[in-house]
Amino acid sequence: MSRKISLPLLYVAAYVVVVVLVPLILLFFYSLHASLSPLFLKILAASVEQSFLQGSISTVLSLGIGLFFGMLLILYDGKFKSIILSLLLITYVMPGIIMGLGIISIFGYSSRLWEIIYGNVVYNSPMIAVLAYSTGTSTNLGEIYSARVLGAGDSQVLWKFYFRNSLRGGLLGGILTFILSFEGFSLPLIIGGPSYSTMEVIIYEFKNIVPTFTQFPFSNASLPGILQVLILMVPLYIYLSIRGNSRRNDSGLPLPLKRYSSFALTGLLLFLAFVLTPLFAVFLKYPIWMINLPEIVRRLQLPFSSLLGNTLIFSFVSTFVAFMLSIIITVYRPSTRNQFLILIPLIFSPVTLALSYFLVYGGHVPTAILIILIFTVILIPLNIRMLTQAVDTIPNSETGSSRTLGDSPLSSFFRIQLPRVKWEITTILSLMFITVMGEFSSIVTVYSPSTETITVGIYRLLLLRDLKDTYGLTEIFLIVIFISSYIINRMGKSGSVGQA
Amino acid sequence: MVRLDKLNVQGICKKIGGVDILKDVTFSLRDKEIKIILGASGSGKTSILNTIAGIIKPDAGKILKKGMEITDLDVNRRNIGFLFQDLGLFYSMNVAENIAYGLRVRNLDLKEINRKVNDIARSFGIAEHLSKFPSQLSGGEKQLVSLARTLVTGPDLVLMDEPLSSLDSFLRNSLRWYIKDIPRKFDVSIIYVTHDLADAEILGDTIAILHEGRIIEDGKKEEILNHPKNTATARILGYNIYEKDGKTYAIHPSKVLIGGPTVAKVIYLERGIKNNYLVDTSFGKLYFFSDQEFNGQTGISLENSIELGA
């Protein structure tokens, strides 16, 4: 009997081709025309070395700190838990450029490599802590109490059960940390200077500052781009293989190690202080009342409405489009094997993504559309992941019932699944909106004066060495982000915080 | 004129995760028939239902409904009702909306929908619950809502996946008779999957025995229950199995007679509603129950044994 090619497979194929294959092929093609002067090779080699160095050191330190505080999160059992979790995740959605500015306001440019590492650790250790916490708490409480009844002490429970289970989450976080630190951009760009440039910074510089003036001007930028994609495929593959679904554990049993709760709280507050210090440093050094908006506008030679309008419009449009596409992909999702294909855009770092899309679509669409396209593609993998996770909490029988009662997959999603995970959806949307508002590395690679956003404005002010206005604009932006984050905290009541 | 079967399942095979879940499953179903699929947990019962409903696609084989092949048809186009094990009620909607769901999907007029919902709710006796939400209902009420929802769209075939397994025995007894009446009242056929023998005895018109992914017996209820043809069936039906003179025999615990030639030593006697005996014989341990007293002195009779094939 013949089977027709299923429609979902066609959707996935089209998506993969348009979003991934064509840009990748073009990037590869351009990289073949790179002009390999000894100087270029020397700079490239140095950047590869820096990427590995910063990636490894950041991962090791973040893992150590993150796992420890993840355990504290497990031990703490109080009413501030959700607030602490959302505060920890603030750094994760914080734009890198602001983190960099925060660090500079504390340390200046004294010890560049370690400042970059500090920034990476501040960024990633909360994420590792939360991931370790989420897999750790999926420990079956029935198992733990069985062990207790058999005579196990506190340290055994902690070590054999909680730590062992948190290790998986921690490991996932560690791989993510390596990938993110390897392809670090904002921190090395702002703090590092040429000696500490990662591959991502080099790609940006070769495109925007030193394009080769030949028939293929961006070939020298494409080469490190392709190289980075190839290198990062390995950790990404490992990450996707060991990532599974961690279940929440609601057996109704009480948490076993409650007596350490106050100790854990102290530790967590210290951790929060460590993590949020760069942000507060900004406000301490350049108080809010010194913000001079007209001066900022004058230096940038752009009206503030344009800056803000671009930021908001890009964020809204890309969030909406990414969300719609993610719904379609989630609803018609192909088998688990093919899911890997959907997540392939993850191998593109933001700058490489921007570069390859520029190569494909650069002259053919207005820059604004190009930027929206890039933002959308950046958002989709995370969107799919979180949407799938939210939807999977709904019993199969509900979805199955709606289908056997005659409903199509898409309609069934909107009638049955969406109402059931309303809070999760709101959280996802807000998170996406904030993430893309703070997006810097991809847009700075391709922007034009009329499409400048707030993050690019901050960077330009920094380049003009106008520190006062740089921090002024940063603070305006941070206030917007804090407000949005608070809204997320209020809306995201269910437990989907912190899943990888 | 040839009377077409309501459902024909031919040679269905399905591998999941490298394991053969269904092997060459074949059976058919007639109008207004209730077919019980009896099998142990993990034998593939739910998978058969999922295949017929279209939730999973078989690797090989055909499914025909009233002579039309539906093997490749989408789930939502088969007009087959499905009662899931955990009922699958929509928790974000109230009872009325739950029942109305299938009707809304079929784009019926709102007035018509209201009429049908009200009708079926009254006939199931759940009209006073229409504005409640599933979380506010008892187990039995949820069952009725689920049944109402499935039947209101007028399917010609309903699949039921152990729907009564989570209910207490009182409710189970009541609802069994309820379900028994459905084929006649609603003109549907039912495939009912279970591992509960009481369901098989009361509900079924025919019984198919599913063992390790294969249908090993399929036939009229009385025939299957009283005359198992092979060891696996006999086990599933709760028979004692023993070997004598190189042949294999099965005897139901209710058919062992007290007083007979077979020597039996009492290991356990447990008195309950009946007397339950675990005895040791020369062919191995046997379990039987009886109203009468047995102390091991008078022996037992195994004359009601059935000789088994392989």
Place this chain on the structure above:
Amino acid sequence: MIDPSNLTQIILAEGEMYQDVVKRKTSYTVFIVVGIVIVAAAMVYFVYPSIAPSQEPTLNILTYGSFFQYGANPNQTMEFIINNFEHWYHVKIKLEYGSGDLYEQVLQSRGSGYDIVIGLNNIDSYLAANSGLFYHFNVSNETHLNKTLYDFLQSSGTVIPYEFSPLTTDYNLSGPISKSVLENLSFADLANSSISKQYIVENPTSSINGEDFLLGQIAFYRGVLNQSWTSFWNDSKGIDVTQDWDSGFSLFESGSRQMFFSYATDPSYNAFFNYSAIGTTPFHYKGKAYAWLEVLGAGILNSSKNKDLAEKFINWLIGKNVQELIPLNEWMYPAYNGLPLPPQYSLNPPVSTIIPLNSYLNMSTAANNLSNWLLEWSSIES
């Protein structure tokens, strides 16, 4: 016990109404449609300018922010240059101000979105002319233009020079370095740390002035001294490098440093506006004065849909009426030969006394090596 005999058809009593239990639902379709409408509106907002068929054609001109802004009355000047043209030719002119390197900006959008680019410096003009992105056309006023400038751009017929200036070192006399040193400044002087610490130059990777400084310096070291050019930067680490001309000029004006690499016309600028007097000097060597001539050109993009009008605008730009405005508004020398200069220009070193370093470095060599030179510079200056 649930009675199976309940499972019967219910007949309604006379006049009894069905309970309205199932109501109309607002579906998510509403939200989705609203979202799509907003997205579509945003798309149109972004795409419309480039596809809108307007009654009047629009000329999109990419230029630098200070285009004709430094005169006594910039509004009046711009009105003359822009509004007059708009009026005569029934065209709308839209100026877009770029930052940094205009050619790179053109490169980044593959030339789309603009009709004319005004303000390409020497090497950018050369690159632009050879990039295939610019349109070759015949210039009507060519005979009046300074031929040497054309040679320096190596871009005939594609990028037209409209103004130029030698690039020299501005200095103010209120500082530690003596007048005699300043007036005879040489490249070698900057190896002296007390002198280099007083020097401001722009970043060659982000500013065309910086780029021109680098090109001039390389031209000098290769062409005149026959030495490796990197030795200059290794020796003169005290130099302050700023992002662009604006920030460099602010530093210079604040008095924190005594020297600033800028335009030979700056003394006349300060005199005109009654600012503090400054001097400016080319680089000296063995009694001769050398400077890099920054030549700015304008070109039409191939993607322009209004090439005819664009040609007319460029002809207007190099015509006598606009060229006359250049000395007092752009503070550069006009490309149009023989125009009288304002009296304040006597404070500037005369162009005829300066040997252009451009003749020591042709544009094709520069273009082929520029990215490597910029990379090397970056690694030295880090």
